[in-house]
Amino acid sequence: MALFGSGKARYSTLRPTKTGPNKNTLIPEGLWEKCKKCYGTVYTRQMEENLNVCPRCGYHKPITAQQRIALLSDSGSFQEVDAGLESVDKLKFEGVASYTEKLRANQKKTGMKDAVVCGTVTLNGIRYALAVMDFRFLGASMGSVVGEKITRITELATAEGLPLVIVTASGGARMYEGMLSLMQMAKTSGALKRHAKAGLPYITILTHPTYAGVTASFASLGDLTLAEPGAMIGFAGPRVIRDTAQAKLPEGFQTAEFLLEKGMIDRIVARKNLAHELALCLEYFTSGCKVQDGSK
């Protein structure tokens, strides 16, 4: 790298805090945590009992795929499919760090093979196909594995006549796989067309953050679109848009609330109500016409 002229100022910045002294106090590790939104200090146990929603400000902290699956399924009903799929460095991507190293580091960090977990599950006894993205794994970027697994679970849902639910979170396409990753947008959308043509329902749950290639494909194609409060959802990133527009962005731009107002999503659902509301939606989709003739 050049010694001079990177153009970037290199000085330290301080994060504003509302709670005064920083975390370098004598509190044992893991007992407390700081909310990313209100900077308030919260008991980790209290946070977990509250489904990882800050009890002070309602901030919905991103959760893992396993936590999400537990939240949206009857206990023990999840049956994972395609668990063995793993990414490969097809492009032999020559960048600062090798893709293979990145993959290994993320696998170690998360215990996952890639950024999405798929399977069948029941909720209140209703069976459906579920895919959950996990932002911890390389920003849940969509490469060949994510695209393939989303396509396979969609095809499985079509073949078995199941409703499909996808919980999204993603920074977009995975650069390390170049055009192979871009084309996953088309592949997944094609599979969803077949699912829709089979008359089967598809529900998306957009969580923080959902962007770019995932927004411009399966995240935007639900029959019903739910979102978690405060989730950032968009196509282009806010920084890119600000640079292009050379202007201030509207208040709350690209939040779930903003998208609800602009007509992009059906409902904002707090995490504590998510299982209940999803179950209701599935019930509405699967119960069919049961109107009784009262005159008899």
Added chain:
Amino acid sequence: MAEFILEFEKPVSELEKKIQEWLRISKDNDLNVDDELKLLTQKLEQTKKDIYENLTPWQRVQLARHPKRPYTLDYINMICTDFMEFHGDRRYRDDAAIVGGFAKLDGQPLMVIGTQKGRNTKENVMRNFGCPHPEGYRKALRLMQVADRAGIPIVCFIDTPGAFPGVASEERHIGEAIAVNLREMFDLSVPILAVVIGEGGSGGALGIGVGNKILIMENAYYSVITPEGCAAILWDDRSFSAQAAAALKLSARDLVELKIVDDIIPEPLGGAHRDFDAAAGGVKTTIAKHLVELSAMSPEALKEQRYEKFRHIGAFKDGK
């Protein structure tokens, strides 16, 4: 328009200037300069070959963006007759960054659609530098469905830096507009050719790119992200764009190897902008060849083939 010479093309333009100079001298002084000219012309041809037959991916990106390169409407006008442009998405407005309409190719009716760049500042304001808003994609889909109704093939010309990243774009749901196109293009019963003629800028290109075949011009590129964007993210420095362009495998030959692109359309030496007619000739011949092949297929077979084409794109291993 002012002369526009890329850095790596300078040896070529210098030789061309020298030849012009000799011609002027010869004319002004009534001198025979045939020997000098012959030597210079030979040198020019060799220099062109050396440069243009060994282009790096980053140099090709620059050629793909060349401001004198033929654009969508140039190709439509050069290879088609009876072009009737149609406008509007029926929801918000007409987006001039995407054009489309009926046209004939050697008498064969088509729906031609494409992203359109501007030649000068005024045009670029109108065309938004070839960066469509949601309404552009919605117009494109509407016209594709018209073609489906008419039972005529669709040819999509792709030449865009990307879908427009702006507040209005987001407010009108650019992601949804592209997503719906991706889904619905799989349901069309007519042949679809996607032809990348310049820049294939990510989702903004793919939004009209779900073809039975994907064709690309020799010096065009198609990428998940711009080399500059990739360099900014991975190297934290845009000056690494050349490295990023190589790493992304975005050039025509790479994309054939990745089994994404089906055919490469040859360009005149030095790029399409050096000889519009030759470039258009290549585009026309290649399109016609693939249309003949696809026209023999039934509507169901076309849909199936399109699905299977994209279904098999990707690289992974299955550890079970």
